[in-house]
Amino acid sequence: MSIPVDIKIKLIQAALDARDAAYCPYSKFRVGAALLSADGQIIKGCNVENASYGGAICAERTAMVKAVSDGIKSFTALAVATDVEAPISPCGICRQFIREFCKPSMPIYMASAKWTPKDVNATEPLLLEQTVGQILPHSFGPEDLEKVA
Numbered sequence: 789m790s791i792p793v794d795i796k797i798k799l800i801q802a803a804l805d806a807r808d809a810a811y812c813p814y815s816k817f818r819v820g821a822a823l824l825s826a827d828g829q830i831i832k833g834c835n836v837e838n839a840s841y842g843g844a845i846c847a848e849r850t851a852m853v854k855a856v857s858d859g860i861k862s863f864t865a866l867a868v869a870t871d872v873e874a875p876i877s878p879c880g881i882c883r884q885f886i887r888e889f890c891k892p893s894m895p896i897y898m899a900s901a902k903w904t905p906k907d908v909n910a911t912e913p914l915l916l917e918q919t920v921g922q923i924l925p926h927s928f929g930p931e932d933l934e935k936v937a
């Protein structure tokens with residue numbers, strides 16, 4: 789099922805807006821993420837760093853944890869934005885985290901900081917669209933735990 793263009797614009801814009809709350813005094817690298825739930829809600833997240841550097845939480849996981857802790861576990865799209873001109877893709881930990889709750893076919897929109905709504909159907913370098921399965925092929929997931937003989 790593809791995402792309607794007006795919703796896709798709102799989701800990418802929400803990821804760009806989510807950067808404003810980023811707490812990143814150490815890296816100064818702002819990241820915003822926005823999840824679209826199956827029932828049409830948009831859940832934003834930003835990266836939240838810590839003086840103990842390894843304690844940083846990425847924007848993607850912030851959005852996912854916010855949603856799941858509010859009882860939302862079914863998603864149809866994710867958008868990610870930074871202040872970088874080229875699209876930035878989720879880190880390895882976030883890919884696995886996304887894999888837990890999202891289908892391999894779910895789209896992830898990675899937006900350039902220069903993206904504007906007129907670029908909704910653009911490709912790189914303004915917008916990179918990949919599925920969960922494309923960014924995390926041959927993945928391990930919850931179903932695998934059921935395969936024990």
Ligand SMILES: O=c1ccn([C@H]2C[C@H](O)[C@@H](CO)O2)c(=O)[nH]1
Pocket residue numbers: 812815817818819834835836837844845846847848876877878879882
């Ligand atoms: O996809 C990404 C990549 C990095 N970060 C955050 C983690 C850290 O706060 C900062 C620099 O790595 O960016 C994210 O939130 N998402």
Ligand SMILES: [Zn+2]
Pocket residue numbers: 846847848849878879880881882883
């Ligand atoms: Zn991450």
